[in-house]
Amino acid sequence: MLDIKLIQNEFDSVCEKLRKKKVSEETIENLRLISLELKAQRAILEPLQAEQNASSKLFGVWAKEGKDINELKAKLSANKEKISTVSKQVKELEEKLSNLALSVPNLPDDDVPSGKDENDNIEIKKVLTPPIFDFTPKEHWEISENQIDFERGVKLSKSRFSVLKNKAAKLERALINYMLDFNAKRGFNEVCVPYIVNRETLTGTGQLPKFEDDLFKIEGEDLFLIPTAEVPVTNLFRDEIILENELPIMMTSYTACFRKEAGSAGRDTRGMIRQHQFDKVELVCITKPSESEKIFDKMVECASDLLSSLGLAHRHLMLCGGDLGFGAAKTIDLEVWFPGQNRYREISSISNTRDFQARRAKIRYKDGKKNKLVNTLNGSSLAVGRTMIAIMENYQKADGSFDVPEVLKSYM
């Protein structure tokens, strides 16, 4: 959620920044007007309430002293009517404002390039060089016949579900453990969290109210399957005030993730690039605003080094404004090389949401005497399924089998 005061005081610059994210000026203007109207109505309501409070106190005193209270009572009753009318309006405005405010995306950082979509993202650097094969490399579903069972995944559930077997099943587990250990060495503390969360939690990180269609909902309950560990892990501190010396809080968590992929019909239908259920090891950090840039770099470095340690060639992309997610002020994607597809594909996405989630989730820290909003950051390190198929493709051999990176061997 954006700071309403910022919208009131720096309207033009907010609009300018949100243009990068393809948000219309009307929306922001609307937000501004409603907030002003709300303020005006409150200014009417509060003196009425003050008067009511004061007179009611008098009422008690007079009644005790045996004075005549009929006149006072009549006055109070009339005032009560007025209050109820105005407060109804205030309540309506509040609801309007919060609905609207919760649906406006975060402002991009100043150094985020403008651009329309993924084609305008900027490559920052490449790490490692893609392997060269003396045969035509295959796609992962061609090398994995005994490893990934797509048909039975569909039988058990529906399309975009799969079953891992044999070496793939072991590799999946090895990767999760390896990643968690790797992150722990970089100072991230492991947490294990629920996969089913409530509406407040999803509102805190920004998935709700706008993106309910992307989530699997538990029937008959106001509960949802998590689309990423970012949701429960960040919300660990919802409605809390953190002591300054406890910051930064750096966490890593393995969870399964569940996404409806509502908007991606027809995309990546083959293979296990895009599944309804996938494993991911996530990094989540909570920091003081002054430190979040530094921590962000640390997270990118951690995920990138993790890929390097697995011998996987990859590149860093700075997302342009148009491709930035709802809550992100700045995002760097890591894309790994897939020889079979002959291209880089996203395997990690690291975002700084600044105080966007913190304001929604009321995560604050004590800065001396004052409570201030923290910054929250999240990033994958890494998407496990995609890492696995990247290994299959990059370590494939002419006979259709594949090797496993050296660092994983003790985990298998």
Place this chain on the structure above:
RNA sequence: GGAUAGGUGGGUGAGUUGGCUGAAACCACAUCCCUGCUAAGGAUGCGUACUGGUAACGGUACCGAGGGUUCGAAUCCCUCCCUGUCCGCCA
């Protein structure tokens, strides 16, 4: 799921015959004083959000959430959520 007791500020915990309690007390925390050693004592301050004011200092809302009764509710009523305990069930 059934029965029962509860949900109060950073923590513990008073307050439930409605009004002088936005909330005692204690702890924690901050500053200062005293003292002089790995301790103790004393003073003061200390909820959150919005809002008026240069400031001093005010106003409004919030005692799990949402409704209701009332001139007035942390205190009464209703619904929901959560926690403890006993029972049932279960990895």
